[in-house]
Amino acid sequence: MLAQLKDHLTLLMKAIKDGDGPGIIAAMGQVETALEAHRAGLHPQLVHFLEQRSYAKALLFLGGAEDIPVGRCGGRAGKEAQ
Numbered sequence: 001m002l003a004q005l006k007d008h009l010t011l012l013m014k015a016i017k018d019g020d021g022p023g024i025i026a027a028m029g030q031v032e033t034a035l036e037a038h039r040a041g042l043h044p045q046l047v048h049f050l051e052q053r054s055y056a057k058a059l060l061f062l063g064g065a066e067d068i069p070v071g072r073c074g075g076r077a078g079k080e081a082q
Contacts, residue, residue: 010059046061
């Protein structure tokens, strides 16, 4: 499932880069469908990225990155600093 989600996100990011409107719509639909179908089995941080449409961060997460930048919500690092 995670590999398929990563494929959908990769297609979405390519469509965004290419300015491919129909491709963006199709890929976003696939990502959202996968999120709804598998939400309970996904890591909470990945769910957060997908819900917030932080697709680049979701791809970093799926790629095993440990240094994902903190966003507007402050993330874990932002909450620890408070």
